[in-house]
Amino acid sequence: MINSTTIDLMLGHRSIRSFTDETIETSVLERLIHAGQAAASSSFIQAYSIIRVTDKATREKIAEVAGGQKWINETPEFLVYCADLKRIELACIQQGQGELEGHTEHFVAATVDVALVAQNVLLAAESIGLGGVYIGGIRNNPQLLADLLDLPDQVYPVFGMCLGWPAIDPEVKPRFPVASILHQEKYQLDKVEADVAAYDEQMKEYYQTRDDNNRLSDWSTQTAKAVQFKKREHMLSFLQQRGLLKL
Ligand SMILES: Cc1cc2nc3c(=O)[nH]c(=O)nc-3n(C[C@H](O)[C@H](O)[C@H](O)COP(=O)(O)O)c2cc1C
Numbered sequence: 001m002i003n004s005t006t007i008d009l010m011l012g013h014r015s016i017r018s019f020t021d022e023t024i025e026t027s028v029l030e031r032l033i034h035a036g037q038a039a040a041s042s043s044f045i046q047a048y049s050i051i052r053v054t055d056k057a058t059r060e061k062i063a064e065v066a067g068g069q070k071w072i073n074e075t076p077e078f079l080v081y082c083a084d085l086k087r088i089e090l091a092c093i094q095q096g097q098g099e100l101e102g103h104t105e106h107f108v109a110a111t112v113d114v115a116l117v118a119q120n121v122l123l124a125a126e127s128i129g130l131g132g133v134y135i136g137g138i139r140n141n142p143q144l145l146a147d148l149l150d151l152p153d154q155v156y157p158v159f160g161m162c163l164g165w166p167a168i169d170p171e172v173k174p175r176f177p178v179a180s181i182l183h184q185e186k187y188q189l190d191k192v193e194a195d196v197a198a199y200d201e202q203m204k205e206y207y208q209t210r211d212d213n214n215r216l217s218d219w220s221t222q223t224a225k226a227v228q229f230k231k232r233e234h235m236l237s238f239l240q241q242r243g244l245l246k247l
Helices: 005-011 026-036 058-066 086-094 104-127 136-140 144-147 187-211 220-231 235-241
Strands: 049-050 078-086 131-135 155-164
Touching: 005 104, 005 136, 049 104, 058 078, 058 136, 058 144, 078 104, 086 136, 104 131, 104 155, 131 136, 131 187, 136 144, 136 155, 144 155, 187 220
Parallel strands: none
Antiparallel strands: 049 078, 078 155, 131 155
């Protein structure tokens, strides 16, 4: 089996939600973001902005919006990753092409761009012993985030990220086997059900035996609950009000 320190690092990922009091030097944070920006970018549009939130009161409001996630208050660094088409729109205007019209394709490109940067930042952070967690909970009330952070139209907050020095060492969560994810030549729908059932067995064992927060659950139970609970029906109109996802 091939291996490298990078692959080891990636396979060792687990979200961190508890941090020591040690801060992250600004130069270190900037270096991590620089590394994040090395991610590929669709047509090189670099459609992202990151808002660093240090203000205590703002953090408290965000933690509340995210469903009371206290690590947002406690983390040394809290970043809000935004898909940002504003810069691109300004370039279009400057080039005489006018404003963006809200094409779905541009929304997809910007959302993918920011996700790639964020994952690169997290991986760079993990490579120096930091840990972190994404915070999709900010989309419970994205309008409040837009107001708090002065986000212009053509910009939307995709997720937050806590970053800091881990105060805990949780276990790695098992993923689906590669054979379930990697289809050969064509999508193999006939094996999906059996693959999920097998993975559910593995995850049941994981949830029952893990050190912290152990419970009776499996992937299907968790996932079905999550998607029912997190429909966030405001998203389409919110995005359209931002000038996105209109056609
Ligand atoms: C886009 C995104 C949003 C997430 N939002 C949250 C969140 O709001 N709160 C949280 O505690 N974890 C959040 N997570 C972390 C996931 O729960 C976590 O990655 C998943 O359970 C797998 O666990 P692991 O990262 O420890 O391997 C999010 C992850 C992603 C990728």
